[in-house]
Amino acid sequence: MRPARKYQYDAVEEALQRLGGYAALADIYREALKTPGIEWGTQTPFASIRRIVQKMPDRFFRIRSGVWGLVDQRQRIEGLFGAEAETPTPSQSEFTHTFYQGLVVELGKLKQYQTYVPAQDKNRSFKGATLVRSPT
Numbered sequence: 001m002r003p004a005r006k007y008q009y010d011a012v013e014e015a016l017q018r019l020g021g022y023a024a025l026a027d028i029y030r031e032a033l034k035t036p037g038i039e040w041g042t043q044t045p046f047a048s049i050r051r052i053v054q055k056m057p058d059r060f061f062r063i064r065s066g067v068w069g070l071v072d073q074r075q076r077i078e079g080l081f082g083a084e085a086e087t088p089t090p091s092q093s094e095f096t097h098t099f100y101q102g103l104v105v106e107l108g109k110l111k112q113y114q115t116y117v118p119a120q121d122k123n124r125s126f127k128g129a130t131l132v133r134s135p136t
Contacts, residue, residue, distance in 0.1 A: 011035035022069035102126030
């Protein structure tokens, strides 16, 4: 009996699962291309991955610009990022300095770099914790 065929959208879903249920597009690109048994067969696999997350709302949802999550983990992810993930609107100020600073600190911790948060920003909230204590 042959194993079930894997599709590109399966690779994207597996990549997001390996990344904790949500990730930035750059991380999804890197992880999805590592999935064994998937033939991308295109010169633009990043565009294919971007199309997959945008055109499959039954599997993926947009958290913020460039950050996507798995629908089956939506409640947990919304708890981390707040209610903004539910209804993103262009009028909301969703791209705050604290959000991007938190992402940079989190990425630095994941790559085992020393991270620094200025004193005036240490108590700002990111993913349910302060920037200094943000979990990795």
